[in-house]
Amino acid sequence: MEFCDECGSMMKTDGDKWVCPEGHEKLRDRAKEATMKTTQGQEHSSAVDMSDVDDAEIGPTTRVKCANPDCDNDRARYEMKQIRSADESETRFFTCTECGQKWREDDH
Template sequence: MQFCDECGSMMHTEGDTWVCRSCGHEELRDSATEESMTTTEDQADDGIVDMSDVDDAEIGPTTKVRCINPDCDGERARYEMKQIRSADESETRFFTCVECGQKWREDDH
């Protein structure tokens, strides 16, 4: 990846030249310099993940916590942390009971 010396925007390749689409600045490409650059490739996202062969115990971290479902005696839940408020506030922990699948968030009860 190459950044423009004039405006700092990301440059794009056009043949043997780096071109800034923001300010129009151009630089000749240097193959020796480009060999040391890190590149990434887009991977296709099928959208659907088959979890049918995955044991529930292998899905995410668990913690000891009492299920909020009154019909369940579960005392273990998987959890995940998500930032749902502004960045200066703490994350919210979401639980899923490993026994009954009940979902809740930490501040719901």
Template structure:
């Protein structure tokens, strides 16, 4: 990943140049430094993590959270945070209602 020297935005490759889509700054690509970069190309998106076989006692502490199940009035949920996407993205929060067992997840967008 390359960041713009002018404005700090992430740059994108266009041919043999890095181009900033925010301010238009361009610089030539350097194959030696790019070889050391980690990319997300070729990585798969495995979708949601299946937590159905995880014992409730292993899910973690509780927090005040309204259950998403419309038939439940639960206001406490166990939660666990996991890094399931790229390292530069925030963790995903998994919740389990302590009243009805409903499970859901939240991501920052």
């Protein structure tokens, strides 16, 4: 993946150069590209079967009230991801250990 030095947009290849949506261009560096990772060919990858995995192996849990009003459980698996700009806090994603309800929590 290459980003434009002028506007910061993600660039796409066009022959022997990289081009951004704003029209800025720079020459491709084949040696640098050889070290890049690609997702090409992964479009049809299959889901991972987690049915035989013990819940203790999936990740950390925390004490939090389930978002499902019909569930009284107070434990959920969680993970944190940076989905907004780097100067904002991470978003917490929860999955109830009892009913499987998923929800997210953002700091405002």
